Amino acid sequence: MTDWWRGSVTYQVYPRSFQDDDGDGIGDLKGITRRLPHIADLGADAVWLSPIFTSPMLDMGYDVSNYTDVDPVFGTLKDYDALIAAAHKLGLKVIIDQVMNHTSDQHPAFVESRSSRNNPKTDWYVWVDPRHDGTPPSNWLSVFGGPAWQWDARRKQYYFHNFLSQQPDMNFHNPEVQEFHLANMRFWLERGTDGFRFDTVNFFFHDKLLRHDAADYRIKPVAPGNPYEMQYHLYSKNQPENLPWLERIRDLMDEFPGTSTVGEMGESNHPIEMMGEYTQPGRLNQCYSFDMMGYDYSAAFFRSKIGAFFAGAPDGWPMWAFSNHDVVRQATRWAKHGISQDALAKQAGTLLLSFQGSICLWEGEELGQTDTELALSELTDPQGINFWPEPIGRDNTRTPMVWDASPNGGFTKGKPWLPVKAPQLARNVASQQGVAGSVLETYRTMIGYRKATPALMSGATQFIVLPEPLLAFTRGDTLLCVFNLSPEAQAVQVAGVAGLTGPTLDANLKGQTLTLGPNGAAFLLVNGAVKFATLAD
Numbered sequence: 001m002t003d004w005w006r007g008s009v010t011y012q013v014y015p016r017s018f019q020d021d022d023g024d025g026i027g028d029l030k031g032i033t034r035r036l037p038h039i040a041d042l043g044a045d046a047v048w049l050s051p052i053f054t055s056p057m058l059d060m061g062y063d064v065s066n067y068t069d070v071d072p073v074f075g076t077l078k079d080y081d082a083l084i085a086a087a088h089k090l091g092l093k094v095i096i097d098q099v100m101n102h103t104s105d106q107h108p109a110f111v112e113s114r115s116s117r118n119n120p121k122t123d124w125y126v127w128v129d130p131r132h133d134g135t136p137p138s139n140w141l142s143v144f145g146g147p148a149w150q151w152d153a154r155r156k157q158y159y160f161h162n163f164l165s166q167q168p169d170m171n172f173h174n175p176e177v178q179e180f181h182l183a184n185m186r187f188w189l190e191r192g193t194d195g196f197r198f199d200t201v202n203f204f205f206h207d208k209l210l211r212h213d214a215a216d217y218r219i220k221p222v223a224p225g226n227p228y229e230m231q232y233h234l235y236s237k238n239q240p241e242n243l244p245w246l247e248r249i250r251d252l253m254d255e256f257p258g259t260s261t262v263g264e265m266g267e268s269n270h271p272i273e274m275m276g277e278y279t280q281p282g283r284l285n286q287c288y289s290f291d292m293m294g295y296d297y298s299a300a301f302f303r304s305k306i307g308a309f310f311a312g313a314p315d316g317w318p319m320w321a322f323s324n325h326d327v328v329r330q331a332t333r334w335a336k337h338g339i340s341q342d343a344l345a346k347q348a349g350t351l352l353l354s355f356q357g358s359i360c361l362w363e364g365e366e367l368g369q370t371d372t373e374l375a376l377s378e379l380t381d382p383q384g385i386n387f388w389p390e391p392i393g394r395d396n397t398r399t400p401m402v403w404d405a406s407p408n409g410g411f412t413k414g415k416p417w418l419p420v421k422a423p424q425l426a427r428n429v430a431s432q433q434g435v436a437g438s439v440l441e442t443y444r445t446m447i448g449y450r451k452a453t454p455a456l457m458s459g460a461t462q463f464i465v466l467p468e469p470l471l472a473f474t475r476g477d478t479l480l481c482v483f484n485l486s487p488e489a490q491a492v493q494v495a496g497v498a499g500l501t502g503p504t505l506d507a508n509l510k511g512q513t514l515t516l517g518p519n520g521a522a523f524l525l526v527n528g529a530v531k532f533a534t535l536a537d
Helices: 028-042 077-087 110-114 177-191 242-253 270-280 299-310 341-352 384-385 439-452 454-458
Strands: 008-014 048-051 066-070 093-098 149-152 157-160 195-198 258-263 285-291 360-364 459-463 469-473 478-486 490-500 505-510 513-533
Touching: 008 439, 028 077, 028 299, 028 439, 066 077, 066 177, 066 360, 077 093, 093 177, 093 258, 093 513, 157 505, 177 242, 195 270, 258 270, 270 299, 299 459, 341 360, 341 439, 341 478, 341 505, 341 513, 384 478, 454 513, 469 513, 478 490, 490 505
Parallel strands: 008 048, 008 360, 048 093, 093 195, 195 258, 258 285, 490 513
Antiparallel strands: 149 157, 459 469, 469 478, 478 513, 505 513
């Protein structure tokens, strides 16, 4: 089945934090392989591995120094091949991160490029002379703070970096850079890899004229913790040349039937529209943004995002996610909307898995995990350190997976690279497995229901506008989904349904009166024109 990704559920694994089998406190490929049955039993279709390539780990693997080998901290290529074989035996696809926008400054290509202005890789990166007053050529900012330009005394030029200064951006206007990355991708595809998740997929190209980015049109009366969000990034990223490059990638992927691509849309201005643009036929298969990883948990919010995507890109395909390795966990972000941590966690999972599109789950969300409270001295993440005490949720969300109630949660026999603290230890796999009504079993049930229900896999979405906090929509012609996004019970009258079906959360249908308890969820069979009315009517 070549389009297995359509409607699929992908489980994101952060290799450093999933399972450590060699006792050094850092997760590894052998550990992931041993724990793959957990992901398969959950019902996921695919595993996404965050970067496993050789790296100095200044940005935890998102600073690559060798694209065609495994970093020793994670294992070897032989270990990777074994992981692929084990995953495929369990019916799981394996998608790996591709971090192409930038490399580590220790990558041989950058070492050569910075050595002089006259070498074979002199323009593999973005090098620019200073202005007459010695300042950088544009006002572009780094996501990780400060200017996006770093002075290099060797070449007496600035180089461009969207992230750390040790992560120089590659120059995709150079065809040799594109060929370099196509060859790297081919290397992994030939090893049996089922696809790629592209980091910062809208960052590849920069404006050749180096024009200044504008101030963000959304006025910010108080400066945010990160001034990067004060600019509207018209020129430092989001360039039209990104699209033909994605089409070249698609040509490569088509040589390997059954593979898939997903892009990370790193943009706060019009990301839903860009997701649609980037997933048009011949480009990416799927794309996600950070839109649903914020603090809004209202019915109007979810209607607007999903509705906007399918209205603007009927031929595109979204991947929806509520959290990942870069943001605060959903049970922490949305805590005020839940009657309890468990109730909110179960509803969030049920809600996400009812959406039209593909779904991505962040490791630990199936346990209802929350962010870990960390002191500055416990942080390893440069973004977290640079913007302390902003609650940006990177190290806080990346703490190790908790498998049981033993010391360090069964993650390692050594000292974990980030601590496993009591609130996280209490929410472990062993204590929830097989327990009816647990967060874990709720996820398993809902994934199974999704995969067995054609309406949830491929049915079109039609929203029904109800007063907050009720979210209602039909999937196809046969299924009505209703959610109470609040910690207070809600009741409403509904006609055109034959009764409850599938997994419900604190829901009851008596006659035409649907009652949803706090954080309740209901799936109903449609047998006519669905109509809602308030009880007062």
